[in-house]
Amino acid sequence: MPSFRSWHFNFSSRSLISPRPTSLHNLRPVIHRNMTKFTQEPHKLLVIPGPIEVTDEVLYANAHPSMSHMSPDFAKVFGDCIRMTREVLYSKEGQPFLISGSGTLGWDQVSANLVEPGESALVLNSGYFSDAFADCLQVYGAKVDQVKAPVGGAVDLGDVEAALKAKKYKIVTVTHVDTSTAVLTSIKDVAAVVKRVSPETLVVVDGVCSVASEEIKFDDWGIDVILTASQKGLGTPPGLSVLVASPRAIKTFETRSVPVTSYYGSWKKWLPIMQTYEKNTAGYFATPPVNLVYAYHASLNQILHGSVSLEERFARHREVSQRVKVEAEKLGYRGVPLGADVAANGMTALYVPEGLKPTDIVPRLLKKGIVVAGGLHPAIKEKYFRVGHMGVSVVDQSRGDIDKVIAGLKESLDEAKAEKA
Amino acid sequence: MPSFRSWHFNFSSRSLISPRPTSLHNLRPVIHRNMTKFTQEPHKLLVIPGPIEVTDEVLYANAHPSMSHMSPDFAKVFGDCIRMTREVLYSKEGQPFLISGSGTLGWDQVSANLVEPGESALVLNSGYFSDAFADCLQVYGAKVDQVKAPVGGAVDLGDVEAALKAKKYKIVTVTHVDTSTAVLTSIKDVAAVVKRVSPETLVVVDGVCSVASEEIKFDDWGIDVILTASQKGLGTPPGLSVLVASPRAIKTFETRSVPVTSYYGSWKKWLPIMQTYEKNTAGYFATPPVNLVYAYHASLNQILHGSVSLEERFARHREVSQRVKVEAEKLGYRGVPLGADVAANGMTALYVPEGLKPTDIVPRLLKKGIVVAGGLHPAIKEKYFRVGHMGVSVVDQSRGDIDKVIAGLKESLDEAKAEKA
Numbered sequence: 001m002p003s004f005r006s007w008h009f010n011f012s013s014r015s016l017i018s019p020r021p022t023s024l025h026n027l028r029p030v031i032h033r034n035m036t037k038f039t040q041e042p043h044k045l046l047v048i049p050g051p052i053e054v055t056d057e058v059l060y061a062n063a064h065p066s067m068s069h070m071s072p073d074f075a076k077v078f079g080d081c082i083r084m085t086r087e088v089l090y091s092k093e094g095q096p097f098l099i100s101g102s103g104t105l106g107w108d109q110v111s112a113n114l115v116e117p118g119e120s121a122l123v124l125n126s127g128y129f130s131d132a133f134a135d136c137l138q139v140y141g142a143k144v145d146q147v148k149a150p151v152g153g154a155v156d157l158g159d160v161e162a163a164l165k166a167k168k169y170k171i172v173t174v175t176h177v178d179t180s181t182a183v184l185t186s187i188k189d190v191a192a193v194v195k196r197v198s199p200e201t202l203v204v205v206d207g208v209c210s211v212a213s214e215e216i217k218f219d220d221w222g223i224d225v226i227l228t229a230s231q232k233g234l235g236t237p238p239g240l241s242v243l244v245a246s247p248r249a250i251k252t253f254e255t256r257s258v259p260v261t262s263y264y265g266s267w268k269k270w271l272p273i274m275q276t277y278e279k280n281t282a283g284y285f286a287t288p289p290v291n292l293v294y295a296y297h298a299s300l301n302q303i304l305h306g307s308v309s310l311e312e313r314f315a316r317h318r319e320v321s322q323r324v325k326v327e328a329e330k331l332g333y334r335g336v337p338l339g340a341d342v343a344a345n346g347m348t349a350l351y352v353p354e355g356l357k358p359t360d361i362v363p364r365l366l367k368k369g370i371v372v373a374g375g376l377h378p379a380i381k382e383k384y385f386r387v388g389h390m391g392v393s394v395v396d397q398s399r400g401d402i403d404k405v406i407a408g409l410k411e412s413l414d415e416a417k418a419e420k421a
Numbered sequence: 422m423p424s425f426r427s428w429h430f431n432f433s434s435r436s437l438i439s440p441r442p443t444s445l446h447n448l449r450p451v452i453h454r455n456m457t458k459f460t461q462e463p464h465k466l467l468v469i470p471g472p473i474e475v476t477d478e479v480l481y482a483n484a485h486p487s488m489s490h491m492s493p494d495f496a497k498v499f500g501d502c503i504r505m506t507r508e509v510l511y512s513k514e515g516q517p518f519l520i521s522g523s524g525t526l527g528w529d530q531v532s533a534n535l536v537e538p539g540e541s542a543l544v545l546n547s548g549y550f551s552d553a554f555a556d557c558l559q560v561y562g563a564k565v566d567q568v569k570a571p572v573g574g575a576v577d578l579g580d581v582e583a584a585l586k587a588k589k590y591k592i593v594t595v596t597h598v599d600t601s602t603a604v605l606t607s608i609k610d611v612a613a614v615v616k617r618v619s620p621e622t623l624v625v626v627d628g629v630c631s632v633a634s635e636e637i638k639f640d641d642w643g644i645d646v647i648l649t650a651s652q653k654g655l656g657t658p659p660g661l662s663v664l665v666a667s668p669r670a671i672k673t674f675e676t677r678s679v680p681v682t683s684y685y686g687s688w689k690k691w692l693p694i695m696q697t698y699e700k701n702t703a704g705y706f707a708t709p710p711v712n713l714v715y716a717y718h719a720s721l722n723q724i725l726h727g728s729v730s731l732e733e734r735f736a737r738h739r740e741v742s743q744r745v746k747v748e749a750e751k752l753g754y755r756g757v758p759l760g761a762d763v764a765a766n767g768m769t770a771l772y773v774p775e776g777l778k779p780t781d782i783v784p785r786l787l788k789k790g791i792v793v794a795g796g797l798h799p800a801i802k803e804k805y806f807r808v809g810h811m812g813v814s815v816v817d818q819s820r821g822d823i824d825k826v827i828a829g830l831k832e833s834l835d836e837a838k839a840e841k842a
Contacts, residue, residue, distance in 0.1 A: 038484070043486035046486075051711060066472045108686075263525070287472070291660070292713070
């Protein structure tokens with residue numbers, strides 16, 4: 001039971017969320033009052049590409065007393081979460097689905113609700129998570145073709161165009177940021193190609209590692225589905241599958257010729273529930289993760305009505321990412337993405353310098369209280385590691401998280417080199 | 422943002438979990454130290470049949486700082502949860518699956534992993550949740566027959582025997598406690614009939630509203646699958662699907678002739694992960710709900726190594742249930758279950774007295790700070806309501822939760838009668 005061993009409380013009195021003078025997105029009242037505040041236990045700095053560090057307010061909301069999922073109080077909070085999810089994506093038209101589950105459940109939702117058995121899907125493959133999405137689609141009966149990118153690269157748009165011209169696809173899937181390689185694919189450009197070449201094909205984005213750390217204009221770019229999870233840019237503990245579907249995607253679902261091939265992930269079950277909760281009244285299909293919804297609500301409030309605007313949040317992710325990447329390369333690490341145009345802003349994947357292994361660096365960072373992630377992409381697994389920089393670690397510079405990461409990268413490398421010398 | 426408005430902290434210093442002198446199940450060290458303790462915000466008493474009231478220790482664990490799901494510290498906690506889940510069911514052989522999701526996901530797991538498309542399933546139907554399980558099985562291609570019980574009754578064992586003799590079924594499903602009616606079905610007796618008449622048929626128990634509030638001897642009774650969720654007897658916030666499969670069920674899964682028909686719910690994906698975590702090392706398929714796993718760990722520790730033994734816990738549920746039912750009937754309410762032998766021990770479903778409606782009682786209870794649940798079974802929805810009595814409300818008598826419920830039932834009825842008079 002190490003989890004209890006050293007826990008205690010700290011007290012401090014400060015405002016929960018600072019007011020921000022102006023914002024286009026400030027549609028709800030800003031929280032601004034002094035309160036005695038919960039402070040989370042000191043712990044190692046978690047800078048993997050999700051779960052990420054979360055704020056005290058989010059954790060305290062996760063410790064909300066038990067509430068009925070059918071209560072009007074909870075229904076209002078759930079309704080807010082639906083509305084605020086849209087705002088993070090600059091969407092007015094999208095239909096959010098908030099379901100108890102991991103991000104992976106989003107793949108099942110797409111595969112079971114939008115692609116009928118025997119229909120074709122084109123997977124734009126930029127790493128480990130594209131392979132897995134393809135696997136999921138096939139489980140539900142889709143015929144999958146893939147356009148593959150080299151390790152560290154995004155798919156070539158010419159290849160995408162050629163594939164779309166050669167065959168009719170029900171959906172195209174693209175991983176916005178592949179968590180295994182930190183490769184960013186321009187979903188705006190991909191969507192534009194699809195609209196031009198095969199406008200009836202739905203554009204499905206795996207945004208697990210991009211929502212709320214990369215700018216996404218869901219409506220403007222013509223995205224049909226984006227799926228994500230609570231524990232990355234959205235700054236909430238894991239356990240909530242977050243998906244937004246366009247009116248066109250909903251219509252595609254509604255005009256299916258065969259029944260949906262999942263029960264738990266069925267939009268037939270969930271769509272009326274989401275519509276009900278959006279009216280701030282409760283509906284029941286399966287019990288939502290009530291406490292986590294409170295936590296998600298707290299985080300969305302901080303993202304949309306916190307100390308920086310949504311635009312500034314994305315700008316800070318770009319700045320911090322740039323800084324981490326430049327400093328790391330100065331030290332001798334090398335980025336996995338093949339160019340700055342395909343480098344994610346919420347995480348960094350770094351090859352260790354020649355002659356070293358990730359095991360020379362990662363455990364040293366851990367000793368300094370910095371938790372990064374090992375490699376995941378099978379082709380390069382023994383050569384690189386991954387650092388996340390999303391959410392509060394990026395936005396609240398007073399925490400010093402990024403300084404600590406950069407210093408850790410330097411010191412660990414110095415120590416490793418000294419040992420080898 | 423009502424969730425933040427009145428939150429604050431209370432401090433008290435007491436031991437987290439009291440030691441218990443002897444226990445067969447006390448396989449792990451007892452936590453016993455004084456610590457400054459988190460106390461949850463005062464709130465309305467939640468006595469619906471789940472989510473239930475949870476302890477401060479569980480909520481505090483849910484506010485654990487972010488942790489990597491791949492860290493050795495978390496892997497050990499997850500491993501403990503797997504082992505302790507078995508203990509709650511007196512099982513040595515069962516294989517637990519702990520997956521981010523609601524209890525409903527357990528139905529998908531059974532339907533997609535154990536029943537191949539076109540195979541037959543027999544659903545013993547004792548209410549709303551049996552209808553839903555049948556619906557789920559059909560989504561995955563099962564041919565479903567049902568043995569139906571009258572409203573408030575359990576299925577007749579003679580009917581079950583006749584059905585099993587008339588046709589070969591891959592699985593029989595039984596709802597241990599139907600949350601819509603508070604009807605308890607003797608799963609021990611059902612399993613015995615199945616073993617005798619059709620021994621190759623798997624016995625699948627929906628234990629969403631029974632695990633940890635009703636005694637279940639998984640191995641001894643020959644149960645093949647029990648599925649449940651974190652937010653009822655297990656005393657944890659919602660968001661964790663908990664399922665245990667027998668070696669026979671695992672073998673049935675492993676010898677399928679066609680691939681599993683779900684991705685997110687696939688045991689092919691999850692079985693190696695559960696086996697890896699049980700070795701206290703991390704595995705990855707989809708991100709587990711890390712904080713909730715800490716909360717579940719805290720609750721399982723209290724259930725297995727807390728102030729009362731597991732046996733005493735079940736005995737207290739029976740005693741409290743008896744008391745609630747007797748007192749309610751004295752007042753003029755009438756139980757939905759048709760007899761004491763089919764009445765659940767973790768919840769009570771009550772018809773309101775003649776001339777009254779649930780809306781005469783439930784809002785009055787709410788005004789007194791007592792949250793009960795309305796009716797759910799379509800046939801009697803406007804005539805009854807439901808009260809949960811599980812977990813800490815039952816075991817920690819010093820809270821006075823049950824006294825408050827009984828007093829509330831009396832006062833609300835007196836008020837309603839006075840208004841009508």
